[in-house]
Amino acid sequence: MTAQDAISLAVIIFGGTGGELAVTHTMKQIGEVQNFTPANLLRVIGRAFGVGWMWLGLFLMAVSFFALLMLLSWENVSFVVPLTALSYVVGAFGGKFLLGEHIEARRWVGVMLVCLGVLLVCAS
């Protein structure tokens, strides 16, 4: 893995995770959607786009997508996509230290296995 690969991967993971957090924050502000008629869904989407966090989320997701395209211009998909599983590791640490979530032991084992798998893919 080159430095260029590592930087792109970091942008993919942090941009994607940050984007999801911002979109989640938006949807929590809007509240649970209970009426699934197309007209109401359109209203919900309209309201979501009125929240600043939604635009930040979309921007971060777009940056993450372009970083993915760049990385895929250099490396094989069987190498790149498994590495993006590191987002689960970032998610677990972010959940624990930023949001104060409780992370079960079983989930930490999963996090360690993802890290081990990523090391094996990088070494291959």
Added chain:
Amino acid sequence: MRFSHRLHGKTIFLIALMATFGPLGDVFLRKGMKQIGAISNWHPSALLSAFERTFRSGPIWLGITSLLLFFVAYLLVLSWADYSYVQPASATGYLFVALLGYLLLGEVIPRMRWIGVLVICLGVLLVGGTPPRTTEEG
């Protein structure tokens, strides 16, 4: 989780769509980017030209369409099924991507990478198979 047999069939169908279109989308993106060539010139005009070529590429649009289909299936299924029930589909996606890369793009995958991918799938299964909400309702 409220679940009837009718919903069960629908869930399996949508998870199958997710497991197919997610990995397929990534493989199409790689195919498109391979045709465009490695981005190595960071000059703004060169980047702009690469950007333009990217969005004129058929495989890239096939990839984006596949990923959108994946996303729609994912949102639909999440509207009635638990995240932990859907999660295994995301975990197997890593294996399918490698398999499709090998079969459709002829990527050479050393044994150690296959093992790494399997370990990642297992890890993602363990990470996701927990309740989606662990904090108190605020």
